[in-house]
Amino acid sequence: MTKLQGNRSNNMPLIIGTLIAAALIALALFAGRGKSGEQASTASGAAASAKFDLSNKPVVGDASAPVEMIVVEDFKCPACKQFEATVFPKVENEYVSTGKVKVYSVAWPFLAEVAKLDEDDSKYAAQAGECAYEHGGAEAFSAYKTILFRAQEDESKVWATKARLKELAANVSGIDQTAFASCLDNDETLARVEANEEEVEASGVTGTPTVFIGGKKVENPGDYGQLKSAIDAALAN
Incomplete structure (x- = not known):
């Protein structure tokens, strides 16, 4: 397991700020991925039609x-x-x-x-x-x-x-x-x-x-x- 290094009390504000920033980035990425997933699904559905002899x-x-x-x-x-x-x-x-x-x-x-x-x-x-x-x-x-x-x-x-x-x-x-x-x-x-x-x-x-x-x-x-x-x-x- 990877552990945080250094003095816990001195680094606490930095840690909290980092976690908040990471959370905001994750939310942005999730929202973007969800939208692209919907578009991909629609495109796939439109293309899926039988082409068989x-x-x-x-x-x-x-x-x-x-x-x-x-x-x-x-x-x-x-x-x-x-x-x-x-x-x-x-x-x-x-x-x-x-x-x-x-x-x-x-x-x-x-x-x-x-x-x-x-x-x-x-x-x-x-x-x-x-x-x-x-x-x-x-x-x-x-x-x-x-x-x-x-x-x-x-x-x-x-x-x-x-x-x-x-x-x-x-x-x-x-x-x-x-x-x-x-x-x-x-x-x-x-x-x-x-x-x-x-x-x-x-x-x-x-x-x-x-x-x-x-x-x-x-x-x-x-x-x-x-x-x-x-x-x-x-x-x-």
């Missing part, structure tokens, strides 16, 4: 559903696992199964890179998801995504190895296992994943999960009330 994205729901919902996730993301376990089932029950909303999935593999891991298993998992869709269809992809999130381990370690991803895929009967293994081993969907990354960045996404309803970003998708309001507004339009 949905023709090749995994999708669940009626093709004629009037509202498009896009979910951007990383299979290593704990918040995404929570979203899929607690929020998405409500959307599925109230809106997808009733033909009102169709949901597109976009994998954004960024966590392994942020954590500076030896292997980019975020990208492996994203590729595996695309391989499941390619060699099993939308239903198989949806089942595989559920299994991936259930099998999720600590985001700070490499767990989504290609070997593990193939083991998990074996639990989905709709996937052609031979074609899936070849797809993953040969990085056949890598270009698609990297194209998704470019679209995610162009859409102003800064974290996962990010949800767009009718092309507009939902600020707090983990709050089902906010998500429901956004969907109902899109349906009304």
Whole structure:
């Protein structure tokens, strides 16, 4: 611990004056930071609009559903696992199964890179998801995504190895296992994943999960009330 040095009684006026000056400076900085934070938030919100080619994205729901919902996730993301376990089932029950909303999935593999891991298993998992869709269809992809999130381990370690991803895929009967293994081993969907990354960045996404309803970003998708309001507004339009 750093201590003040010198004679306590002689230095007391100086100390008090210094503390008052520091407090005034801190208040000024806080006020300035708050204002710039509001401006940054507004600018970010204005820029966050969906710029995705949905023709090749995994999708669940009626093709004629009037509202498009896009979910951007990383299979290593704990918040995404929570979203899929607690929020998405409500959307599925109230809106997808009733033909009102169709949901597109976009994998954004960024966590392994942020954590500076030896292997980019975020990208492996994203590729595996695309391989499941390619060699099993939308239903198989949806089942595989559920299994991936259930099998999720600590985001700070490499767990989504290609070997593990193939083991998990074996639990989905709709996937052609031979074609899936070849797809993953040969990085056949890598270009698609990297194209998704470019679209995610162009859409102003800064974290996962990010949800767009009718092309507009939902600020707090983990709050089902906010998500429901956004969907109902899109349906009304």
